[in-house]
Amino acid sequence: xxxxxxxxxxxxxxxxxxxxxxxxxxxxxxxxxxxxxxxxxxxxxxxxxxxxxxxxxxxxxxxxxxxxxxxxxxxxxxxxxxxxxxxxxxxxxxxxxxxxxxxxxxxxxxxxxxxxxxxxxxxxxxxxxxxxxxxxxxxxxxxxxxxxxxxxxxxxxxxxxxxxxxxxxxxxxxxxxxxxxxxxxxxxxxxxxxxxxxxx
Numbered sequence: 389x390x391x392x393x394x395x396x397x398x399x400x401x402x403x404x405x406x407x408x409x410x411x412x413x414x415x416x417x418x419x420x421x422x423x424x425x426x427x428x429x430x431x432x433x434x435x436x437x438x439x440x441x442x443x444x445x446x447x448x449x450x451x452x453x454x455x456x457x458x459x460x461x462x463x464x465x466x467x468x469x470x471x472x473x474x475x476x477x478x479x480x481x482x483x484x485x486x487x488x489x490x491x492x493x494x495x496x497x498x499x500x501x502x503x504x505x506x507x508x509x510x511x512x513x514x515x516x517x518x519x520x521x522x523x524x525x526x527x528x529x530x531x532x533x534x535x536x537x538x539x540x541x542x543x544x545x546x547x548x549x550x551x552x553x554x555x556x557x558x559x560x561x562x563x564x565x566x567x568x569x570x571x572x573x574x575x576x577x578x579x580x581x582x583x584x585x586x587x588x
Contacts, residue, residue, distance in 0.1 A: 392440045393452045394462075394481075396420075399429035407478060416476050420453070420462065422483035430455075430481075441467065441476060448492055450526050453481060461486045463526060484526045491560045493519040494530055496567055500538035506570040511542040514569045520548065524557040535567065544570045 410417040415431040466480040
């Protein structure tokens with residue numbers, strides 16, 4: 389089951405005025421969408437929501453929503469932040485079944501840059517996709533896609549087919565798209581072409 393439980397209250401007032409009133413009470417307003425049921429305006433105590441958010445396991449993960457004795461599996465898909473204070477202002481949750489197949493954006497990260505063959509030669513990593521949309525069961529969402537750069541050389545093209553995905557997880561797009569390239573930098577190209585002619 390989900391590691392995070394959000395205890396929610398039902399909000400009577402919708403719209404901007406209702407959201408402001410909720411925030412004045414020290415709570416974060418949100419909306420629960422998805423499934424055959426209508427959207428529901430909800431709220432979570434501010435300190436509880438921030439604690440869940442800063443674990444790094446709220447957005448894009450399966451979360452248990454609790455209202456009284458009723459529990460519901462949800463995915464937190466969006467959080468809006470205040471432009472100045474960076475405090476959470478609003479959130480969107482989507483109803484899902486625990487094993488339901490969903491589509492979700494997963495961050496791409498890279499490792500072993502320090503020992504990468506191509507980067508040690510002066511190449512540069514051009515990232516085409518910082519996130520990849522995956523189709524996966526709601527209870528098997530990967531934390532990240534981790535790509536090992538150790539053996540990659542200049543000129544290598546890193547595609548989604550190179551990434552080992554967990555069982556039951558696949559790319560949402562049915563093609564072998566590019567995630568990143570290892571390119572020659574301008575400096576490395578000029579060094580390669582820098583030849584000295586000695587006149588007799």
